[in-house]
Amino acid sequence: MEEIANPKLYLERMSKPLQEKLKIARFIPQDTRSILDVGCADGTVTLALADMYPTISFVGIDLDEEFVKKAQECVGERKNVKFECGFLRERLVNPERFDVALFCSVLHEFFSYGEGISTVVKALADAHEILNPQGTLIIRDMILYDYAGKSQLWVKEMKEKVKAKAEIAPLLADFENIFGVMNSVKQLNHFLLKYMYDDNWEREGKENYVPVSFEEYDQIFRLLGMSVLFQRSSTIPYLKNKWKDDFGFSDGELESFRSTGIIVARK
Numbered sequence: 001m002e003e004i005a006n007p008k009l010y011l012e013r014m015s016k017p018l019q020e021k022l023k024i025a026r027f028i029p030q031d032t033r034s035i036l037d038v039g040c041a042d043g044t045v046t047l048a049l050a051d052m053y054p055t056i057s058f059v060g061i062d063l064d065e066e067f068v069k070k071a072q073e074c075v076g077e078r079k080n081v082k083f084e085c086g087f088l089r090e091r092l093v094n095p096e097r098f099d100v101a102l103f104c105s106v107l108h109e110f111f112s113y114g115e116g117i118s119t120v121v122k123a124l125a126d127a128h129e130i131l132n133p134q135g136t137l138i139i140r141d142m143i144l145y146d147y148a149g150k151s152q153l154w155v156k157e158m159k160e161k162v163k164a165k166a167e168i169a170p171l172l173a174d175f176e177n178i179f180g181v182m183n184s185v186k187q188l189n190h191f192l193l194k195y196m197y198d199d200n201w202e203r204e205g206k207e208n209y210v211p212v213s214f215e216e217y218d219q220i221f222r223l224l225g226m227s228v229l230f231q232r233s234s235t236i237p238y239l240k241n242k243w244k245d246d247f248g249f250s251d252g253e254l255e256s257f258r259s260t261g262i263i264v265a266r267k
């Protein structure tokens with residue numbers, strides 16, 4: 001995995017939208033007794049959920065030893081949460097199963113640092129296997145519809161507004177080298193989700209933030225025999241306002257731009 005230049009900054013950024021991320025709590029079924037948080041990093045989200053639901057036991061897993069150590073140090077007196085380092089797949093040999101598997105802002109990293117779509121498919125198949133019967137899978141990530149990938153003439157005008165910013169133009173050029181000429185909402189939307197991470201561009205620039213569309217997730221869940229209960233894409237108001245301030249975009253121009261997708265599926 002690409003080294004994180006500044007882990008402290010990375011973790012701070014990730015925990016900033018905590019209240020936004022905690023909206024996933026609405027999708028935890030009432031009778032839930034156990035939750036596996038896959039890719040928990042320093043446990044910020046896991047610990048906040050564990051405090052909201054003291055009767056549910058939480059296990060957070062991550063590949064990054066330092067993050068997991070940090071999470072373990074934050075457990076304190078809590079009895080309902082533990083953190084472990086390792087792959088989701090390694091847990092399948094244990095008999096332990098969960099009522100909910102959570103993937104919060106992680107599947108794009110599985111895609112980018114693993115083997116692309118096959119890593120995502122394997123992760124969701126593993127999650128399916130580690131869930132109890134009727135178990136629930138919750139995904140929160142940056143997800144767009146296939147339609148966003150269609151080339152659109154008017155995206156060119158929006159791209160010119162981005163290019164006009166001298167400090168952003170080099171990032172845009174680098175982005176186009178990696179992901180191709182920007183001619184669709186998907187590409188511009190993708191860029192708008194990451195241009196602010198210029199101090200960690202070496203890592204963030206290359207990551208594919210929007211690798212799997214809602215339609216592709218639908219296909220995966222169909223194969224796994226899971227029912228999709230909920231699907232939604234939205235835009236965090238702070239981000240939309242930032243895009244307007246930084247580039248002078250209008251509400252109309254930004255109408256189909258999104259920051260967040262949520263999918264809830266049941267086994």
Ligand SMILES: C[S@@+](CC[C@H](N)C(=O)[O-])C[C@H]1O[C@@H](n2cnc3c(N)ncnc32)[C@H](O)[C@@H]1O
Binds near residue numbers: 021061062064110
């Ligand atoms: C963007 S962070 C999200 C952290 C946390 N879920 C949150 O929303 O604040 C992504 C995390 O996924 C972890 N990760 C990436 N690939 C992983 C994998 N294959 N298995 C477990 N964790 C992984 C990274 O180490 C990182 O801590």
